[in-house]
Amino acid sequence: MKALRKLLDNIKPHVEKGGKFHILHSGFDAVETLFFVPNTVTKTGAHIRDSIDLKRTMFVVVIALIPALLYGMWNIGYNHFLSIGTAAEGTFMDFFLFGFIKMLPLIIISYGVGLGLEIMFAQSRGHEVNEGFFVSGMLIPLIIPIDTPLWMVAIAVAFAVIIGKEVFGGTGMNIWNPALIARAFLFFAYPSSMSGDKIWVEGLNELSVVADGFSGATPLAVMAAEAGDTVVNFAQGIGNWSIAELIIGSYPGSIGETSVIAIGIGALILLATGVGSWKVMFSTFAGGLAMAYLFNILAPEEHIFMNMPAYFHLIIGGFAFGAVFMATDPVSATQTSKGKYIYGFLIGVIAVIIRVFNPAYPEGMMLSILLLNTFAPLIDYYVVQGNIKKRLKRIKVNA
Amino acid sequence: MTKVVKLKKGLNINIKGKAINELVDSGKSKLYAVMPTEFLGIIPKMLVKPDHVVKAGTPLFYNKYNPEVKFTSPVSGKVIAVERGARRKILRIVVEADAEMQYEDFKKGELSTLKKEDVIETLLNSGVWPFIRQRPYAIIANTKATPKAIFISGFDNAPLAPDYNFILKDQLDEFQNGVNVLAKLTEGKIHLNLDGKEENIFTSINGVEVNQIFGKHPSSTIGTQINHIDPINKGESVWYVNPQDVVIIGRLFSKGIFDAKRIVALTGSEVKAPKYYNTILGAKLDTITNGNLSDVNSRYISGNVLTGTQTEKDLYLSYYDSHVSVIPEGNYYEFFGWIMPRFKKFSMSKTYFSWLMPKKEYALDTNTNGGERAFVMSEQYEQVVPMDIYPVELLKACMAEDIDKMENLGINEVEEEDSTLCDYVCTAKIEAQETIRKGIDLMIKELS
Incomplete structure (x- = not known):
């Protein structure tokens, strides 16, 4: 530790202003502050400062993502072996290691491209590297299909960092959630690689002989296809999956989104530490449930999707993942307390509407969050206007 | 009507080194200073030069924008220096005290017979007026305006703040006098706001509206109290005075002198024995601090650790402060600090464990605990x-x-x-x- 400090102190003069390697300043700073909390002291304002910083905050989110990541790795393996019909012989470790090896390159590419760009931009602006990509870099691999080619991931990450974030001024200034921008970019730029029933399971595209009864479709795709056909007995689940399996999450889907239990553990971490906003999480779930119940009430008998029990919406697809990790992004969400309730509620409502009525987009969560990201400043504006009006009214009452 | 204000928001920060209830005479300081930079929004025009002999209450300078507002010497003696900073800005006027204190005479009189204008004149001439400040803007009260109310916060729950129940326990008569003087200045109410949780010595004070405030810091700040009790609208103003300064106002009219005695608490984790001291406004505090501080590289703050002013070691007691805080500087590197549990650190965030130990006292330092970033977290x-x-x-x-x-x-x-x-x-x-x-x-x- 002391040796490391000494080493850093030796390098420091060379990367500081006037040094030979000033161009590496932001990169050096990122490494230095990774190992050591800087020795800066307060100059103006309060003399003492809270021990929290952005690094710790973001790190908590990464920790909260780990259960979903680990489960996702296992699920990659499990569904792969299921598709080739050898799942019964595979062990837990077989599944997990298979998924781990498939997942690792995605994570490396995501962090490598993203952090590289972040450091470049920080350097050109003379800023310190912002920790925002700590989280985005982990989120992106978790919300894409496992078979996404690595070059596509690299392009999507670059698009998200540059167009989604840096053009607005970097972390804290962006309008949309960068990870969702990456997802949306992939969705619209390479639709053939992002939709269909073959992309959610590793290797299914190239597989010549698929195991009997295995389709690779996600529960949402199954639901979208079934609309209007037969009556589904929801007590037995959807397609091949029982309700328990839907909750545990052993079905095909984006890597991190399937397990409500793993996401729930993450949610508990975010809520216990106060890093994630409970207001957004709660109201997103409330909005989704409310809209789905409304559909249940209004549904004509033949519309299967509208008749799907409301809570199913929360356990299939990316709803839970979006509500816990995406909607709560403090930068792109509303800033005010009242605004958060409105924002979350509308995300839930619109996600369910898109799911049920737009067969072209089986998953409504991504578009719903991006839409509400767009409207978040407007919601805040009206909440703040309420406060202004109250203050003006006070003058009139007194006058 | 007494108001009860209950606040849920806020944060109490427990720092090591709160003063114990023991009052000590500090011994007389030799040097005293008045610092024009403490008075926001004024431009000082000097009335004295070095070697001028002054009494307690003799004007040293006045506000160029409003010459009525004078600033006077807290002690009698000789002006020894007018210290200036960049662009000849006057930093402080230093007075060397006489052995025997002499006061300017400001004619004590029966308060009930005095008119509002007379009261204001005495306050202005004696240099006591600057103790009365106004909202909006937290500047010295406008002599031409009439406030809709006057606020006194009878408690302070900032970190390490002194306990006014202790400081004022023997000065309630003068406090009452001060309240009576203030009553002349407004047609509205005088609000005395007290900590609802504690027994208070102020219950005998007449002529005030006592409000009970419950809640964590910043419930003791004037702005919060005004916002809940009598919010300011455009064009209105509210005046406010610190409790110890109410006593000074009281003494001005009961004794006819500017008696700037004040009790100050020396606090903080780097103070060996934190307690209260008798002293005088503007006093150089070396008589208090000598031998009483640890050797650690420390920061000296006049006031509390949140809003106070950083000063050098042998600071002069500032005009509006009732305590001095001494805490360690934080200019060190901490290996992987951002990721560690850090049981010795305090945080509002629950990513630390301090929320499990609300009573524990911490020795906090001046480290920023992280670099500056763009604004990310909301609702903090x-x-x-x-x-x-x-x-x-x-x-x-x-x-x-x-x-x-x-x-x-x-x-x-x-x-x-x-x-x-x-x-x-x-x-x-x-x-x-x-x-x-x-x-x-x-x-x-x-x-x-």
Whole structure:
């Protein structure tokens, strides 16, 4: 530790202003502050400062993502072996290691491209590297299909960092959630690689002989296809999956989104530490449930999707993942307390509407969050206007 | 009607080194200073030069913009220096005290016979007027205006703050006198706001409206109290006075002298024996601090650790402060500090364990605990600003210098003190107090 400090102190003069390697300043700073909390002291304002910083905050989110990541790795393996019909012989470790090896390159590419760009931009602006990509870099691999080619991931990450974030001024200034921008970019730029029933399971595209009864479709795709056909007995689940399996999450889907239990553990971490906003999480779930119940009430008998029990919406697809990790992004969400309730509620409502009525987009969560990201400043504006009006009214009452 | 205000938001920070209830005579200081920089919005014009002999209450300088407002010497003696800083800005006027204190005579009189104008004149001539400040803007009260109310906060729950129940226990008569004087200045009420949780010595005070405030810091700040009890609207003003200064006002009229005695608490984790000391306004505090501080590289703060002013080691007691805080400097590197459990650190955030131990006292230092970032986390400021105000939006309006918006969002109701916890809790380490002050300065400039 002391040796490391000494080493850093030796390098420091060379990367500081006037040094030979000033161009590496932001990169050096990122490494230095990774190992050591800087020795800066307060100059103006309060003399003492809270021990929290952005690094710790973001790190908590990464920790909260780990259960979903680990489960996702296992699920990659499990569904792969299921598709080739050898799942019964595979062990837990077989599944997990298979998924781990498939997942690792995605994570490396995501962090490598993203952090590289972040450091470049920080350097050109003379800023310190912002920790925002700590989280985005982990989120992106978790919300894409496992078979996404690595070059596509690299392009999507670059698009998200540059167009989604840096053009607005970097972390804290962006309008949309960068990870969702990456997802949306992939969705619209390479639709053939992002939709269909073959992309959610590793290797299914190239597989010549698929195991009997295995389709690779996600529960949402199954639901979208079934609309209007037969009556589904929801007590037995959807397609091949029982309700328990839907909750545990052993079905095909984006890597991190399937397990409500793993996401729930993450949610508990975010809520216990106060890093994630409970207001957004709660109201997103409330909005989704409310809209789905409304559909249940209004549904004509033949519309299967509208008749799907409301809570199913929360356990299939990316709803839970979006509500816990995406909607709560403090930068792109509303800033005010009242605004958060409105924002979350509308995300839930619109996600369910898109799911049920737009067969072209089986998953409504991504578009719903991006839409509400767009409207978040407007919601805040009206909440703040309420406060202004109250203050003006006070003058009139007194006058 | 007595109001009971219950506040949920806020944060109490427990720092090691709170003064014990023991009052000590500090021994007389030799040097005293008046620092014009403490009075916001004034330009000092000197009335004395080095070697002038002054009494306690002799004017040293006045405000160029409002010559009625004079600033007087707290002791009798000889002016030995007018210290100036960059661009010849006057930093302080230092007076060497006589062995025997001599006072200017300000004619004591039966208060009931005095008119409002007479009271104001005496306050102005004796240099006591600057103790009365006004909201909006937290500047010295405008002599021409009539406030709609006068506020006295009878407690302070900032970190390490002194206990007025202890300080004022033998001075209640003069406090009552001071209240009677203030009553002459307003047609509205005088609000005396007390900590609802504690037994208070102020129950015998007449002529005030006692309000009970429950809640964590900043419930003791004037801005918060005004916002809940009698919010300021455009064009109105509220005046406020610190409790110890009410006593000085009281003495001015009962004895006819500017008697600037004050009790000050020496506090903080780097103080060997934190307790209370008898001293005089502006006194050089070496008589108190000598031999009483640890050897650790420390920061000396006149006032509390949130809003106080950083000074050098042998500081002069500042005009509006009742305590001095000494805490360690934080200029060290901490290996992987951001990821460690850090049981010795305090945080509002639950990513640390301090929320499990609300009674524990911490030796906090001046490290920023992280680098400055763009604003990411939301609703942090809201948790520590118990007012009907949106702090982030107000700060943004101040940064954008949008006067209308600042006014609409409540700039008239706040000062730095009210946003001090925003500084503290901010994950992005953004300076809120500085921004608010700049906003207020802009308002003063634009509207005067």
